Each structure stands twice: as structure tokens, then as C-alpha cells.
Amino acid sequence: MWAQHELILRPYPRGFHLITREVVQALPQLPEVRAGLLHVFIQHTSASLSLNENASPDVRRDFERYFNHVVPQNWPGWEHTLEGPDDMPAHIKASLLGHSVMLPVRAGRLALGTWQGIYLGEHRDRGGPRRLLLTLQGEPLPPAPPGTR
Amino acid sequence: MWAQHELILRPYPRGFHLITREVVQALPQLPEVRAGLLHVFIQHTSASLSLNENASPDVRRDFERYFNHVVPQNWPGWEHTLEGPDDMPAHIKASLLGHSVMLPVRAGRLALGTWQGIYLGEHRDRGGPRRLLLTLQGEPLPPAPPGTR
């Protein structure tokens, strides 16, 4: 089975944000998949998707601080500065972190580790709403026997 | 449906290059896929595949300049120098950027954002031709009714 859904995220401030719940809620077919994969794709080049620690907000703040440090806005090497000082670093961060996550599905649920959550990396100062495309595929669960649901 | 194609890229100079068109042209089955995924894989460890801005050539130059800066050839920490000064940095860049991209397919086309293109990162001075393996899968479009094509 295949299912594809567009998901428009509300504008998030610059930084790293947990979006696992929003992704799962956009997938009504998830409980029907016995074994499969979910592809979460962002249709932009200045924001990223990755997987990391879902509990402590200070981890997400450290992500933002570290990536600002290692991809500095004021680096004299940037040539593409026409779209603002946050633009070129945002492109680099997006490629370092990734444009998609691929997640295993097992017994109708995302088979994430206990501490894993999906991070949206919003790398622009005002990124606006971001468009995701979710592609779910897998082997369907056998239909429940009559009378058991 | 599944389709797999090998694609040999002509030698590119060191740097970042848009290869979206070459990839799409190697996929005759793409228009037949209603919903699916395309996996583009590079069978090398000193070149990379990623997704980024497809319009301004200065963005691709900034990518090359930034990655040369953050993974310097003359770093005294390198132990593996036998294959030349560009080799070990090329391996690191390949792992930072990635060996493959996974792209959603929708209604017979790659469902990329307006500004997204596939980047080949050629990280060696003389990388030569590079071998890609394209794996396309998905749900086929229903056949057109008789007389409509």
C-alpha cells in the first residue's frame, strides 16, 4: 500500500522544533501498516529534517547555537549574500542536516527509539509556513477476523 | 512497480554540480508512477549527493568554498594521506553530505520544491566518471481509457 499526504507546517521561529506529533497525525493509514517505511520530505532548501533527542529543550537550543557557530552568518567567504545574511548559512545547514528522514514502521506505529523525535530545523529568520510531503508505504496488516473489532 | 537503472556521469570538475536533468532522463518509467519514491545512490566514497538551491551558481560556489574551509586539506590531524591531500577530506565531505537522496514521486514527476535540485558533490581533484544506481518504486498510474492517448 502507498499513501501520500501534503502537510503544511505553521511558521516556526528560527531554531530546532519537534514535529513528530504533527507528522503522525497527518497519517490516518499508519495503524494499517504491518511493516513499512515512512518518508518525510521538506520541499525547501533553507530548512531541514533530522532525527534527535525528543526530551530536553536544551538539546535543541544547543543544536541552534552549534550550527550558528560552525556555519557563521558573517563568514567573509560567502558570495551569495543577495537574499540576506541568514540565507546562505541556511542552505549549508539544510545540506548538513538533510532534506528528509526515512523511518521504519512496525505494527502500525513509527518504530522510533524511546528518545527519538523528528526535528524541523528552521534556518531562516522568517521562514514562513513549510511544505512537507509524506510518503507511507508498506505491507498492510491482515484484516481483523469478523466480530473482533 | 520497481525499476533500476545504472547512470554513469561524465567526469565533473571538483565542486558542486546540478544533475537533476540527467537523473530524470535516465528514468523512462517515471511518468507511469502515481505515487512513489526515487532513490539515487552514488557508488563511491569521495563524492556526494545532496539536494539544494537550483538557481544561482554562486550558491554552488559557496558550497565548495565552505566545505573546503571546514574540512581543510592541510589539517595536521589527517593520518590517511597516502592517496593525496584531497582524498581524506573527500571522504569526510561525502559523509557530511550523504551518499544518496530519496525523492518523492507524485503524478509521474519528481515532487521537488520549486528551488530544489540534485547536487553532485565532486570532492576529488580528478574524480573521473561516477556511477549512480537509480531505484524507482511506486504505485503505477491506472492505464488510460481506450482512445484517450
Add this chain to the structure above:
Amino acid sequence: MWAQHELILRPYPRGFHLITREVVQALPQLPEVRAGLLHVFIQHTSASLSLNENASPDVRRDFERYFNHVVPQNWPGWEHTLEGPDDMPAHIKASLLGHSVMLPVRAGRLALGTWQGIYLGEHRDRGGPRRLLLTLQGEPLPPAPPGTR
């Protein structure tokens, strides 16, 4: 066809380790796949999976040295230090390198390049056993004609 297997890796010391053989051995269905994909996923946020050079051990030592250099434990910017000095750098390294690899399968084998192997990046000092989830999918080989096996 779909197959999903859990693979618990024995504890590895901090550093980069080749695990291609362990992954392949956990996949009895691999020889039956004509064309497909293998997804290897790590259910942790302080270890990584990537693909790189499978021959020289000094390449893997350079990976460890480089990533310790670029993501330093003693960086004054870290706020999340409660779980030890190796924890926050491990999260960053895991996102730089990735939580999964997607590999093409062709004619019953992983279609890797000659020099490609799967790297476990163990980024904690004592990471313990790590849990992988392998998801194999693809088009099965046609059954052998009677008498040919």
C-alpha cells in the same frame, strides 16, 4: 516482499566501525530480492550510521579525530551537559552523519561500490549495545525452474 529484522550490535568502543557483514548476515531474504532497497536504521540519538571507505583503518581513525575536532567536548557553548561531556557532541555528530542508510539491492546482493562499507559511529564513551531495525523490500526473484537448484 517486505522483511523486517531487529539487530542488536554488541557494544563497540567510541569511534567508527565497519558493520556491513553483521547487517548482511541478519538478512536471510536478501538473496531472493531481484531489485529493491534495504533501510538500516539506528534507534538511538548518540550513535550514527553512514557509508564510507571499507579498506583502510586509518580512514576510520581520521573520522573519529576529525569529528572530535569539529564538535569539541569542551566547547563553552554547550548548555546540555547533565549527561556528561560526550553526550551533547554525540547528538550533534549523530545528526551530521545520519540515523540511517538506504542501500540499493540488486540480484540478491547489496549493490555497494567496491570501497563502500556501513559505518557505525559510536559517539559515546560507553554506548553499550545498539539496536538497529533493518527493513528490506523489493521485487522477488522469479522462482528457479524445477530441477535447476
